[in-house]
Amino acid sequence: MTQSQSASPKQQLFEHLAVIARALGHSARLELLDYLAQGERSVEELVRLSGLSVANTSKHLQQLKAAGLVNARRDGKYVRYSLGDERA
Incomplete structure (x- = not known):
């Protein structure tokens, strides 16, 4: 069993928030x-x-995804990106 599977719902929420915080932690991703x-x-x-390279842009987009x-x-x-929407 992985750590996420054994974690409480509250711990899982905090883990997800940490992933989001890491994704927002770079100026290029914010841009x-x-x-x-x-x-x-x-x-x-x-x-x-x-002005980023294709490889760098793709890497940042994967983290945001x-x-x-x-x-x-x-x-x-082409792959087209849009803001995430949990309702989709």
Whole structure:
């Protein structure tokens, strides 16, 4: 059994909040969230806006996605990102 499975609901909540806090703990990720708050964007659009490399942008987006802060959807050969929504 993993630590999350044996943890109380309160501990699980704190663990999830820590994941979110780590995801928000980098200025580049905050910048990407700001761009996504303006609307859905592809990695390429986010690269152009932020000045980050494709690899770095993708890495940051994966961390935001793991924290549930962004959603990703495939659109042909592109992946488009938007702010996360638990209702979806």
